[in-house]
Amino acid sequence: MTTELRALRREDWNVWYDNLVRAFGGVPEPAEEREVWRTLTEYDRSIGAWDGDQCVGTAGAFDFRLTVPGGAEVTAAGVTMVGVAATHRRRGVLTSMMRRQLDDIRSWGESLAVLTASEPVIYGRFGYGLATHRLAVEIDTARVRLSVPPGTDDVRLRYADPAEVLDACEAVYARRVPERAGMLARRPGWERVELLDTDQHRDGASPLQCVVAERAGGEGGGSGVIGYARFRIKADWGPSGADGIVQLSSLEGVDPAARAALWRFLFDIDLTSKLVAHRLPVDEPVLHLVSDLRRCAPRVSDDLHLRLVDVGAALRARTYQAPVDVVFEVEDVFCPWNEGRWRLTGDPKGAICERTADPADLSLSVRELGAAYLGGVSLASLAEAGRVRELRQGALAEASMGFFASGPAPWLPHGF
Incomplete structure (x- = not known):
């Protein structure tokens, strides 16, 4: 192998990132999204493989805190932005980057590495095991009904600008992190990812919308916010009339009533007949509230891969x-x-x-x-x-x- 591995330098980021984009199909990202990832890149934890002045391989490792069984937040390297140029396949580029990266993670005193895999078959040979799954649903809200728990009617919902209530929503998320293994404590800057709302993210749907849940008495912090849902609406019309789709981005609540109130709201949005969500826990509580699980079309897929x-x-x-x-x-x-x-x-x-x-x-x-x-x-x-x-x-x-x-x-x- 003639390639050289070296830590990423700030002046090389554009070339480095362009190689990554090309490895994932070459479709340019919107400037707003590209800038978010540039600011989140941790240069001293990222490496590139170079063939002369060409970047032919990329790999990064975010500094994360991961909740583990028992509720502790453990330092974990979030392996990310891994890509190899198609011209340099079968030359050991990926193996050399994984070798360098795991040696670095060990030298940093971090005991865990985690990643999400574009191709799950790749990472088993480097010692990663599939540790979590995620649930996707496509709920026929025209036929499925919810049976909500006591207290749901005491929760008040209101529309809010996603950016204006970001801090209150992040406080709700932070309360949830210790409750479930696998969750990531959000580091500064990561809240921007939650608000990315480019044309690519919308894919013909509305701009990102947000509804927050509140309860009298100010529970959940000074703002009184005890839950939130971020979503988009994709309008559609069929021969029988309105047939829109609610696309759920994220939903969190501090208790069952808050979460149920948000789900009920999403079920009842006018001019829609389907609710789609792609990243839910496999034991998502709403599955116990629906009248017909089959019409929710649940599907489970791989998600977080973890290495000791x-x-x-x-x-x-x-x-x-x-x-x-x-x-x-x-x-x-x-x-x-x-x-x-x-x-x-x-x-x-x-x-x-x-x-x-x-x-x-x-x-x-x-x-x-x-x-x-x-x-x-x-x-x-x-x-x-x-x-x-x-x-x-x-x-x-x-x-x-x-x-x-x-x-x-x-x-x-x-x-x-």
């Missing part, structure tokens, strides 16, 4: 819903510092994970540990697939009970 960069530190950072005392034999060819036996002792109060010479109870690769880490994938199910091997009878059941989430399913609220 430091096995010991990562397993110590979360808690376990049931007591667990197990020795893992970990395989990690790409990051050999993780290979070997680790004893994990943990419970709902905390955990210890250290190297050990004791006999192994379970054998698995770091990829399976990454898949199970947030509690959305059971070690037992991975064992059924032949991905985890039980070496001590009873160890699989013990570890599965400790790892698997007892609360809400892990969920990534937005891409990066």
Whole structure:
């Protein structure tokens, strides 16, 4: 390979980013969106592969805080903007960038790396496991009805300019972050991504709209906002009349009544007959309120892929819903510092994970540990697939009970 890897320099950003855009089809982004990503780029955490003066590979790593089981926010590298020029495929460019990146993440003292994959088949060989899924729905609101919980009628809704209520909405989001593993604490600047509203984002729909939920007494902060929904309306007319579509971008509420009030509003918007959402948790509560699940057309797909960069530190950072005392034999060819036996002792109060010479109870690769880490994938199910091997009878059941989430399913609220 003749390419050179180096940290991204500010003066090279346009060339670097143009390579990324080309790798994803070459359709230029609107200037507003491009500027948002330029300001969010962390130059000292981004690398480029260069063939002479040509940029032929890109990779970045945002500095994130990720909620893990137990509610702690753990530093995680958000791997992003990965692309290789089609002229330089099968030359080891991607492998060399992944090697450099994971070495860097380890040197920064970060125990986790996470990403969303444009092609999921790519990242398993680098030790990433599929840790969360997301739910998409297309709800026939002309036929599906909601049964809302008590208190819903006490919630007041009002339209608001998305930018003017941004701080209040971000406060609601921040309250929700500790409640569910997989959520990202929003770092400064990321709120701008939530308001991107270019022609490409609209795709023929309305500008971004926002409705906020409030309750008398000011709960949820000085603004009184206890929930919000951001959405667009795509108008359409058929032979029978209005047939518009509500396109939900995001919805958060601090309690069931706030969330139900927002969903009910979205169901009842005039001149619409369908509600579409593409990024919901797999245990989305609204599924328990609808009259006909089949007419919601639920579909589950992959979302967050997670890698343990430091096995010991990562397993110590979360808690376990049931007591667990197990020795893992970990395989990690790409990051050999993780290979070997680790004893994990943990419970709902905390955990210890250290190297050990004791006999192994379970054998698995770091990829399976990454898949199970947030509690959305059971070690037992991975064992059924032949991905985890039980070496001590009873160890699989013990570890599965400790790892698997007892609360809400892990969920990534937005891409990066």
